[in-house]
Amino acid sequence: MADWSERATSCWGKLQGNETMHLPLVRHLQDAGDVMRALWAQQPRNVRRLFAESLGGEDAACAFVCFLASVHDLGKASQHFAFKAYPAGRPDVADAMRANGLDVPLHVDRPRGHALLGQAHLVDWLARRYAADPLKAQHLGGIVGGHHGSNPTDTELVDARIALRQEPPGWAEVRDEIMDVFATRSGAEAYLEQWLSKPIPVEVQVLTIGLVIMADWIASDEYLFPYGPPEADRAERALAKLNLPGAWSPVESAGDPDELLRSRFPRLGPTARLNAMQREMVRVAEEMETPGLLLLEAPMGSGKTEDALLAAEILAQRFGLGGVFVGLPTMATSNPMFARVKHWLDHVPSDGVTSVNLAHSKAGLNDEFAGLMPWARTAPAIYDDEVGTREAAATVHAWFLGRKKGMLANHVIGTIDQALFAGLKAKHVVLRHLGLATKVVIIDEVHAADSYMRTYLKRVLTWLGRYGTPVILMSATLPPSQREELLRAYADGRTGKVQLPTTDGYPVIHAVDDAGATAVGVELEGNDVHVALTTIDDGMDSLVTEVGQRIEDGGCVGVICNTVARAQEVFDVLSRRLDCEVVLLHSRFLAPHRAAREADLVRRLGPSGDKRPDQIVVVGTQVLEQSLDIDFDLMITDLAPVDLMLQRIGRLHRHDRSRPKGLERPECLIRGVDDWFTDPPEFPGGAERIYGRDSLLRSAAIVEDTSSVAIPRDIPTLVARAYQITPDVPEAWGAAAREATKVASCDQSSKVRRAGDFLLDDPRRKSNLNALINGPASDPDDSHGYRQVRDSEDSLEVIVVVDDGDGYRVPDDVGPYSGGSIGYSTPEGPLARALAACTLALPHSLSGMWIVDRVIDELEAAVDVSAWQASPWLKGQLALAVSPEGVGELAGRRIVYDLSHGLIVESEQKAIRQ
Structure with missing residues (x-):
């Protein structure tokens, strides 16, 4: 490091605990700059083009990102960082800085973060060296200030500048030396005046922070960049070890578009052709x-x-x-x-x-x-x-x-x-x-x-x-x-x-x-499929009669319910009263059990049709309306918003095949309405909680005056009608429909307002990064972080274990470790993974705000999972114990899990009676 003064090389960047080695700050910065040069070469063309257009060409763009990566930890050359060598047990490092004329205090009141200090000094350096406009200087400074993932506010920057001015001589000179050296080494010196002459787009600033963070994390990896004496080709050796792949670069394909389809999706067969769409x-x-x-x-x-x-x-x-x-x-x-x-x-x-x-x-x-x-x-x-x-x-x-x-x-x-x-x-x-x-x-x-x-x-x-x-x-x-x-x-x-x-x-x-x-x-090939819509009574007798009569000569029937409890009830009734196979599918099966059921259904009811049964009834929830490529001869569905009912109808006569007698023409039977003849109709409480009364009324109105739909021709018309501003419903429903629409509109406005609490700024209204990310949103990678982008309460997830009297074991039929003993020590990797697959999300009745604390207390008291905390698969998880027959109790409710029904949570009153 011959280019540096002894004072600069004495500043530490990283410590190795109580060991004798440390990494000088300038070496870490040089590592980061070298990593960035390699990362930049691997960026896809679209990013390099965006930067080049904004910064003055490819060379200027490379200099920009390398310069900012090289000075990202500039703020570590300060008392606010240097003193931390003492509490870290490394007074030798502090003494070396003192020996080179840098005052290192034993303590700093209210130490500021080094990213904040680095931003403040970089802006000051640009003003002194280039007479930079402070606002334009922030376009570079914010990248340094944000390299730990959040951005300081203007108030914090004012405070940081005051704190830096109060430091004794020497520290500012070291920071200037770092800036000067890396401006030259990176090539930024030739472009800084140009960059400061006009605004740098906020999108370039954001992506640069992302690249700087990547470079910093790689350069901070002690395995790749070890402490100790510097070695030749340090960055080159490290990056060869890391071996990050470059950008995907698909080769241009010319020729027949149909051949493109066949070559990319060979499973479609040698005669596959693109359809018109x-x-x-x-x-x-x-x-x-x-x-x-x-x-x-x-x-x-x-x-x-x-x-x-x-x-x-x-x-x-x-x-x-x-x-x-x-x-x-x-x-x-x-x-x-x-x-x-x-x-x-x-x-x-x-x-x-x-x-x-x-x-x-x-x-x-x-x-x-x-x-x-x-x-x-x-x-x-x-x-x-x-x-x-x-x-x-x-x-x-x-x-x-x-x-x-x-x-x-x-x-x-x-x-x-x-x-x-x-x-x-x-x-x-x-x-x-x-x-x-x-x-x-x-x-x-x-x-x-x-x-x-x-x-x-x-x-x-x-x-x-x-x-x-x-x-x-x-x-x-x-x-x-x-x-x-x-x-x-x-x-x-x-x-x-x-x-x-x-x-x-x-x-x-x-x-x-x-x-x-x-x-x-686009004109699709083939004719529209005309699906007859028929409303039926919501009673179980009506359902049994309809299904039984229609599959006398065979048939595959899908019955979609709006709630798990309702699907389980339908499954029980149909299983008892029909002389055919009945299968249940919903979200409250253990993941391996659900995956096995889905795979079996696709194998038997999917496009190949090789194993298609003569008679089967599949009862399910909304899981049947998304992504599963299965095909029914008859569809029966609860009333739902029109767009979702059309998704469900999409599983009806989905593939071209011969149909059983009586089911040659596609028909969808619609139930899930307490009484079709009241004005307006009444809906089960579960459906209203999920979809809202407004959308159900709109859907019911369409069903009542539509005897058939042509798929796909009628899809846009029906969806547009269901979502128009003023509900199109019978006159007798008018007052109720208007009230439901008003409630739905208020609810939607409330959702948008709540989402705004965590919403990132609009790029059109942001010129620099100050305060871009300092809001209330928590880390999405943390447990349940995904809830911030979904308007729902946290569900409570548990791992199901079987209590056989002598200890706990893994449930049956979940893979290689089925039935395996868990023991009382930390489960080994494969066993822990098998356990982690046995999760269930408890229903709202056991995870709502009014009951969740009681449920957690009971779960923690029932099964000691302290040994799980050492397993990355199981840490933080709760266990729900059931008997070998699948029976348990939680918060006064009887719980049953079996391979036919999944998780059943019985009411408190029913549990008491039993």
């Missing part, structure tokens, strides 16, 4: 002049996933994106999507191996994802029927498994929450922005986001528009008002106000880019 989607992606948003509205089962992935590959190749993010409504829908996206990636020609990540709280329990872990890979990751075994195009890299790093992998599949978190005013949110900005962002079933979630989604879309990040949104049943909200949110960030086209077409592709907004209608 897919062909149009490919064309629109190929002809977009600039990166933009594509909103695809098309019927259920029409190939939207393949659509989106083909378009994502084209957009990534054309505009230089480094990966994809695919967001789904739930963990249960994310898991099968992970397998689909992984298979697609393995068939996209690209340069080098990239990284993939499954992003949700239970990702480690996904067997396919777990099999891609670095320590689990023992063989080539894929087998292709045509080319034999070969290395996978995307695999899991250990670095991206670390806390807060998951979104930085090249490809991420997870819940929509992972994207919505980028709209939170939460610490380290810049890493989520960096992760999303470098990818083509795909969000499926976007209609599932309620008004609370859409508040975050719209803000994220505005930021993505600023970044120029391509976005693909998909839905089969999107209300027109929501479509407009989403298109405008992206346009606000990308191009400002645009004239949105009006169209009644369906399917339809809306596109927004720098050229404006367009809508392209």
Whole structure:
């Protein structure tokens, strides 16, 4: 470190506990700058282009990020940091600084953070060296001030400047030396006047903080950058050990679009062809002049996933994106999507191996994802029927498994929450922005986001528009008002106000880019499917009669209920009174049991049809309306909002096959109304709590005057009618409907206001980063952090264990460790993972605010899980013990778990009677 004064080299950057070694500050800063240079070279073209356009070219952009990474810990050259050597037990380090003329006190009253101090000094240095306007200087200073994940306020910066002026001589000179040396080394010296002459876009500032944090974390890894004497090629050696993959770079594919489909999705078969919608989607992606948003509205089962992935590959190749993010409504829908996206990636020609990540709280329990872990890979990751075994195009890299790093992998599949978190005013949110900005962002079933979630989604879309990040949104049943909200949110960030086209077409592709907004209608091949709608009484006798009569000659029937308790009741009745197989599926099964049921249903009722039973009734909840590719001969559903009923109808006659006698024509029977003949009709309390009276009244009105629907032609008309401002209902319902609409409007306004408490600032109203992230949102990576982007109370999750009298064991039929003894010590890794899979979310009746404390107390008293705290799989979890027969008690309620019903929570009165 010959370029440095002895005073500068005496400042410490990192200590090794009570050991004798430490890392000088200037060496850590140099490490960070060297790491940044390598990271910058790996950034996808879209990020490098954004920076180059804003900062004066590629060389200037590289100098910018390397300079700021090199000075990120500038504030450690201060009394406020240096004195910490004493409480850390390293007076030798403090003595070395003292010997070089730097006053190191034994204590500092109210020490300021080094990121805050670094920002204050950098702004001061720019003013002295370059006569910089203070506001423009903050555009660079805020990057240093935010490198720990949050940004100081203007008031804090004033206080920091005062604190720095009160330091004795020497410290400011060291900080100036650091600034001067790294301005020269990074090449920033040649560009600083230019950068300070005009505003640096806030999106560049945010992404730079993300890159600086990455560089700092890598340079702080003692395994990669050991303490002790410096060695030659230090950064090069470290980065070779780390071996981070570069940006995804799909090879341009030319030729027949049908061949593109077959080569990317070989499981579709050698004769597969693009349908009209897919062909149009490919064309629109190929002809977009600039990166933009594509909103695809098309019927259920029409190939939207393949659509989106083909378009994502084209957009990534054309505009230089480094990966994809695919967001789904739930963990249960994310898991099968992970397998689909992984298979697609393995068939996209690209340069080098990239990284993939499954992003949700239970990702480690996904067997396919777990099999891609670095320590689990023992063989080539894929087998292709045509080319034999070969290395996978995307695999899991250990670095991206670390806390807060998951979104930085090249490809991420997870819940929509992972994207919505980028709209939170939460610490380290810049890493989520960096992760999303470098990818083509795909969000499926976007209609599932309620008004609370859409508040975050719209803000994220505005930021993505600023970044120029391509976005693909998909839905089969999107209300027109929501479509407009989403298109405008992206346009606000990308191009400002645009004239949105009006169209009644369906399917339809809306596109927004720098050229404006367009809508392209598509004619689907084939005829509409005409589905008869029939209302039936809600009584069990009526249900049994309808099902029994209609499947006399065979048939596969789906019965969808709005609540778990209702589905369990229907299952019990049908199981007793029908002479056929009856299966129940809902969210209160242990994850392995639910996954096995879903896989079995797809195998028997899916597109292949090889194992299709002659007679079966599948009773389920909303889990049947999302993502499962299953096909029923007859659908029976509780009344629900129209868009969700259409999703359910999408599982009716979904595939082209012969049908049993009497079920040749698709029909949907609608129940779940206490009395169809009252004005207005009355609904079960559970349905009203979930969906609200307003949407149920609107849906009931449509059902009452609609004897059949044509799928897909009628989908947009019905959805638009259900969501229009004034409810279209019979005159006799008018007063009740208006009151319900008023209540729903107030509730929606309340949701939006609550979401605003945690909402990240609009990029159009932010010029610098001061106070950008210092709000009330907690860390999304913490337990239950996802609740901040969903308007719901925390559910209480428990691990189910079996108490057999001699101790506890793992439940049956959950995998290799089924029935295994748990013991009283910390469970080993595989056993702990098996236990972690046996989780259930308790219903609201046992997790509501009025009862949750009592429930937790009882759970903690019943099963001692103190040994679990040493296991990363089980730490912080609670256990619910049941007998070998699956029976337990909690808060005065009898609880039963069995393989047929899942979790049953009986009422307190019933438990007392028994």
